[in-house]
Amino acid sequence: MARKQWQQTGYPARLWSPLADNAIRCELCPRSCKIIPGRTGTCRMRRNENGSLVSLNYGKSVPMTQESIETEAVYHYAPGEKILSLGNIGCMLHCDFCQNWTTSQARYVQDDNVMYYSPEDVVNYALKHNIRVLSWTYNDPVVWHEFVMETAKLGRERGLKNLYKSAFYISEKGIDELLGVMDIFSISLKSMQDSFYRKHTGGRLAPILDGIKQVYDARKGGSGPHLEISNLCVTGRNDSLTESRRVSDWMLNHLDDEIPLHYVRFHPDYRYTDVERTSIPFLEQARVNALADGMRYVYLGNVYGTDSANSYCPDCQTQWVKRNGLVAHSFLKDGGCPNCGKRSPIVLPWGDKNPLSEGIRIPADLSCSTHMFRGAIQACHIEQDEGATLYYQFISSDGQPVGEVGMNGCARFMLSKSDDRAAGIRLYHPEKSDIRLFEVYDRAHFPVMSAEQTQGTSEDVPITFHPLQGR
Template sequence: MHEALFYTKLENQTVRCDLCPWNCILKAGQNGFCKVRKNTDGKLITHVYNKVAALGVDPVEKKPLYHFFPGKNILSIGEVGCNLRCNFCQNHRISQCRASDFKGFHEITPEEIVTEALKTYNNIGIAYTYNEPLTFYEFLLDTAKLAKQNGLKNAVVSNGYINPKPLKELLSYIDAFNIDLKAFASEFYLKQTKGKLEPVLETLKFIANSNAHLEITNLVIPELNDDEIQFKKMVQWIASELSCEVPLHLSRYFPQHELSKSPTPVETLEKLYDIAKKYLRHVYLGNVSDEKRSSTVCSNCQTTIVTRNRYDTLLKRVDSGGLCKNCGTSNNIVY
C-alpha cells in the first residue's frame, strides 16, 4: 500500500486525484478511471508501486527515440493501467487491465531496477513505457530520481495526459520523452480515446520549453486520422508551437483491441511523410521496412548520418558529441 502523490482530501472520506485531467472524484472504495489508483479509507493509494508487469532491454530506437543516444540500449519497464481508452491500443492487455486483476506482477524496488540498469550492456538508462507510465507516477518518480543519482538517463513514453503540476515535478528527472499525438482533432480524442486533445497539446508545449528531449509519435489509422488537411495542420502546429527540430514518427497501424480496420497502406504513410517534411526537419516512418524514411539525414548538408532498418542502427557520420561529422550540425541529437 503506497500513498499516492497529488490528491486532495474532500468531505466524507472522498478524495480528488489531481494527477491527470480526469481529476477523478472518488468515494471510499472507488477506483480511478486508470484502474490503478483507489480511495482506501479516505486516502488515495497507488496499487502499482514496486510492481512491474514487463521488463526488458530494448534498442532506444524501439521507444521510438531516434535522436536520443542512437544505437544504444535502454532498460524498459511497464506496469498496468492507462488513463485513456484507445480502441486501437497496441498494448491493451496491460494498459486496460485493473491492477487487482493482473496476475503476472514482478515485485521489484527502484534500487533493484537501477542495479539492473547499471549492469546492462550498452545501456543508457531506464525507459518507462509499454502501458501508460504516468499512471505509476510515484514509482516512476522514485526510480527516476535514483537513476539520475547513479548517472543514468530516464525516458518516458507516454500519451501526455497529465496535469501541469505533476508534469513540472517530473521534468527535473526526465531526460527524454516520446509523446503520442494521436490526431489533431478534438472529436478523434473524444470518440477514439475518451480523452481530450487540449491537455496533450499543453503537455507538448511544456516539454518543448524545458530542457528535456522531445519526440512525437503519430499512429496513422486509415479513415480515422489520415486526412491530409488535418495532418498538415498538425505538423504546422508542431513546427510553430514546438520546433521544426522535433522528430516526428509516423507509425503504421495494425488491427488491435477493438479496432479491426486493415493496416494503414504504406502509400498513405508516404504521402503524409512528404507533407510533414515540408515543415519538420526529421520525420520517420515506423512499423514498416523503409531504410530511406527511417534514417537520419543532416538537415544542413543532407549527408545520411544514421542509417536504420527496423532496429538495426548504424551511426555513419555522427561524432562523439552527436554532431554531423561532415558539417558539425547538431540535428537535435542528444549523444
C-alpha cells in the first residue's frame, strides 16, 4: 500500500532505545514495541528509519478548534473557559467503538483531513483569539508526544495553560515528561475489567491505573496538576451498575472523594453500531450510587437538560455552577459557596467572574443560513475563512430567537445548545464566504463530514464503517 502524503516525513522521536541490527525499542506506551528498520509500531505513528525512531505525526493535526473546557470532561477548573482543542492523527489504542476512527486509526486517515502546524502557529493562534488553555484531545495525544511536549512548553512560557485529555495508555517515562508541562489531566478510564481493554481496545488495564496514580501522587503537597476521571459507559459492554460502581470504588480506595468523576454517555460508532446510545436512567442511577458510596462530585457527560451536570455544595446543596450542555455559569463567590462559604475545590486561575455580555448587533449586510439540530445531536462545529467573523443566534422550533447574539472570529469553533428551547441556529456571514457546518455527535467527537453529508444519515451513527483490505 502506497504511503499517503502525511506519512512521507518523520520527526526525531523521544523515548526510545537502540537494539541490535538497527532495531529499536519504543518506550512511549506500555507495549514497548520492538521495531525493525522501515516498519512502524502498533500505533503506526512511530517508524524506525535506519535505526532511529521518528514520529510521523509531528505538527500534523485535524483543524484547531475553539471549544469550551467542559468539552473535555473538566468541570472543576475554570468553568466556561474557552479552550483551543488540538487533535493529532493516530492513536495508541484501537477501540472498536471509537468515535474518531477516521482520524485515530492510521490506515483510515485521509490527507485532506490533515493540517500542518508548528508550535509557534498554535501558541500564536491561541493568543490572537484570547484563548488561555491549549487542550490536547480528540483521538488521543499520547502518540503526538513530541509535538505536545514542545508546544505545551512554549505555551507555558507565553502564559497559557495545558490540558491533557487521554485514555492514558502511556509509559511511566512519558508521564514523567508530561508532568513538567501539563496543568490539567482529564483521563478516560474505560473499564475496570482487563478483559474489556484487551478485547475492545488492544490495551491493558493495569498501566492505565498505574498512570492515574502517578498523576495523583504528583498532586501531593498541593502543587501538582488538576485531575478529573471519566468513565465512558458503552451500551451492552460496561453499562451495568456493578461496573460503574467498580470505577467509583477504585477512586475512593486509590485517589480521594474530591476527584470529580464523570459517567459519560456513548453513541454507537466505528465497528460497534448495532446498539443504542447509553440509557440516561442508568447513568443517573450510577451517579446516585457513587454519591451514596462517598464520592462528593459525580457528573453525567453527553447528557443535556439534566441537573446532574451542575455543581452543588456538598454541605448546603447550593448550586455552585449551572451547566446546560457545554455552556457553564458560575455562582461561586471568592472561590467559595455563596451561601455557606465552604471553600470550593473548583480551580479558578483567573477569578470567579463570568464574562459580561457585549450586547452584540448583527450587521445589516450579511447573508443568513439556518441549521436545525437532530435528535440527540446538540452541538456543531463551524468552519469559516481565516480572518472572517461569523455572527450567530440560536432559535426555537418556530424560528424565534433564543438567548443573545454571539460572534466568533476563529477559523473553526464549536457552538452548543445552552437552552432547552433552542432547536436550531442561524448563521450570519458575508454572502460569498465559505461556511461549513459539522454535526458534533458527542463532546470530544471531531466530525470530518459536513452537515450536508450527514443530514440524511443516522442521528446516532455519524459515518458508516467500511473496512479496508490489507495491512
